[in-house]
Amino acid sequence: MASQLPAATRHFYRFLGLHSFLIGLFPFFIPVFLWRQGHTPAEISAFIAVTGVGFVLTLWLWDRIHKILSLNIIIAASFLLESILLANVFLNQQPWFLIAFALINGAYNCFFWITQRALFFETLDDADTGRKFGNFQVVVIIIIKTGVLFGGLLLDNAGYMSVFLLSVLIGFLGMLSFFLFARPMDLPPRLRETPPLQLRKILHFRDKYRSHQTFLLDGPFLFMESYFWMISLFLLAHESFWKLGALVVFLSLSFSILFYLIKNHINHLPAQRIYAIAVAGYCVSWLMHATVDDHLGLGWLFTTLILITFCTSFFRLAFNKRFFDLAKQTSAHRYLFLKSYYSQAFIALSFGIAATMLQIPENLGSGFLQISYVIAAALTPVYFIYRQPEK
Known part of the structure; x- marks a missing residue:
């Protein structure tokens, strides 16, 4: 069956699968790792801000080097950056650790997400974007959560060194698979032929779909989902890595069947109505985020989390x-x-401001999470401005 898939699709899913598992092993745990190490909300917000800076700087470079380098080398670089990111953890006692860790994290995120989106975009047909993104999301969820389960168990029972060695081994084998078992590959021709974006073009980007405003908004929300919410779940799991992993896997399995059914039909449902329902539900979910703590009854807690x-x-x-x-x-x-430029730049700005503001109430503790979720709920309706494509 795999041999019948187009080459671009095979490369995409191999790249996606290997990196998704690697993300689950440790990068998924970065926010809770920093929390466990005693970093304050202000320091974690600063880490996110510098990650955004690292992403933007790396994207500027990626947009130029992909014209001259093969896809094999770009993929190898993504695995190498992941290994460097993990190796940097051993320097966590150094005063410059957090800045270096954040910059490398941004560089790795860029090489993974931009390469992944470029390859995914080439697999899309005109009429099945929703179904294919749904398939992609299901694959990512399954593989990342498998990595999360292994990563949590290893971190709690065998220590960080075991995660580091396993990740480096997988990364090395991943690089070999793209060099030894694949012909030299190039990125899609239309991507290589498109001139790099200049600063003037980026700053003056505007369209009738209100894209740039939506892009600015979406960046901070992505890190709220992947960093702040993970810290909340970590606290619910009594700061245990493997309990956090088990909780995340349970939540994924609990809704996956319903989600699988919806993603197969989304292309045939009224687009604007579905989008409006999704935004409204997203807004309500942030209010639910703010109510979650371990004082809730077990049944209500798990219902809310699902x-x-x-x-x-x-x-x-x-x-x-x-x-x-x-x-x-x-x-x-x-x-x-x-x-990516707009989202990551606003991540750097907004979390930089947050880091400065959080310096004042230094004893705020986990209360800053609930405040952040209420602010997120208030801002979510801005997503309604994002206009649908013309038919």
Whole structure:
């Protein structure tokens, strides 16, 4: 069956599968690792801000080197950056550790997400964006959560060194698979032929779909989902890595069947209505985030967590369907790059401001999470401004 898939699709899923498992082993745990190490909310916010800076700087470089380097080398670089990221953890006693760790984290995120989006975009047809993004999201969820389960068990029972060695081994084998078992590959021709984005083009980007405003908004929300919410779940799991992993896997399995059914039908449902429902549900989910603590009854706690997980994933499905549909109708890969530039730049700005503000109430503790979720709920309706593609 795999041999019948187009080459671009095979390369995409191999790249996606290896990196998704590696992300689950440790990068998924970065926010809770920093929390466990005693870093304050202000320091974690600063880490996120510098990660955004690292992403933007690396994207500027990626947009130029991919014209002259083969896809094999770009993929090898992504595995190498992941190994460097993990090796940097051993320097966590150094005063410059957090800045270096964040910059490398941003560089790795860029090489993974930009390469992944470029390859995924080439697998899309005109009429099945929702279904294919749904398939992609299901694959990512399954593989990342498998890595999370292994990573949590190893971190709690065997220590960080075991995670580091396993990750480096997988990364090395991943690089070999793209060099020894694949012909020299290039990125899609239309991507290589598109001139690099200049600063003037980035700053003056505007369209009738209100894309740039939405891109600015979406960046901080992505890190709220992947960093702040992970810290909340970590606290619920009594700061145990493997309990956090088990909780995340349980939540994923609990809603996956319903989500699988929805993603197969989303292309045939009224696009604007689905998007509006998804945004409304996403808004309510942030209010639910703020109510979660270990004083809730067990049944109500798990019901709330499952609803939050479903609403977030359903919103991401509807939002990304609109995003990739607009990319196909407008400037293709450039649209993908513009999204990253705007989102990551605003991540750097907004979390930089947050880090400064959090320096004042230094004893705020985990209360800053609930405040952040209420602010997120208040800002979520701004997503309604993102216009749907023209038919």
